[in-house]
Amino acid sequence: MALAEETExxxxxxxxxxSRHETGVLALAEEESExxxxxxxxxxxxADHRSFYMRLVSTPESEKRRFLxxxxxxxxxxxxxxxxxxxxxxxxxxxxxxEIDPSELTASHIEQxxxxxxxxxxxxxxxxxxxxxxxxxxxPSELSGRRTEIEREE
Numbered sequence: 001m002a003l004a005e006e007t008e009x010x011x012x013x014x015x016x017x018x019s020r021h022e023t024g025v026l027a028l029a030e031e032e033s034e035x036x037x038x039x040x041x042x043x044x045x046x047a048d049h050r051s052f053y054m055r056l057v058s059t060p061e062s063e064k065r066r067f068l069x070x071x072x073x074x075x076x077x078x079x080x081x082x083x084x085x086x087x088x089x090x091x092x093x094x095x096x097x098x099e100i101d102p103s104e105l106t107a108s109h110i111e112q113x114x115x116x117x118x119x120x121x122x123x124x125x126x127x128x129x130x131x132x133x134x135x136x137x138x139x140p141s142e143l144s145g146r147r148t149e150i151e152r153e154e
Contacts, residue, residue: 009145014091015047017078017145024078026054028067037067043076043138052076052093052138057131065132071096074138088148093140100135 009017027038044053058065074097079090 004148004150006146006148009089009091009147013147014143014145015045015050017080017089017091018045018052019047021045021078021080024076027075027077028064028072029075030067030070030072032070037063037072039064041076050139050143052140054097054136054138055133056136057133059131068097068099068134076138076140086150089145091143091145093138094142095138095140097136097138100137102135105135 022044023040023042025038026041027036029036041054041056045051046053056064056068058068074095076093077090078093079088081088
């Protein structure tokens with residue numbers, strides 16, 4: 001029989017986890033919308049400021065562009081399963097995204113965006129000139145992590 005033990009991750013464990021990962025699922029919700037919009041994204045993470053940095057790409061008529069323009073509530077989920085399913089970790093960040101104007105970029109911003117993978121333009125059906133590429137900082141108001149480990153009884 002297997003026993004699962006779930007524990008909360010410490011702030012240091014959360015920072016280490018987020019620093020070694022670079023992808024997650026970003027969910028956006030508008031107050032007027034009945035359903036959220038969720039997308040896989042890449043991010044850079046600054047553990048000192050507990051902030052995420054994202055480069056998000058959208059097409060002119062996309063749902064993503066509509067949601068981003070609405071100043072949506074945001075939730076980012078980063079997770080992993082290791083040891084053949086014996087250990088599961090997840091971190092959830094909740095808050096709102098702040099668009100960063102390229103003219104306001106600092107050296108620190110540039111370093112953090114460099115940590116995020118660049119979007120793969122080949123996956124977009126539209127040409128590059130039709131793509132809207134915007135930079136965002138996500139400083140969550142809530143940040144929590146959990147770890148579940150399964151112990152097998154012999």
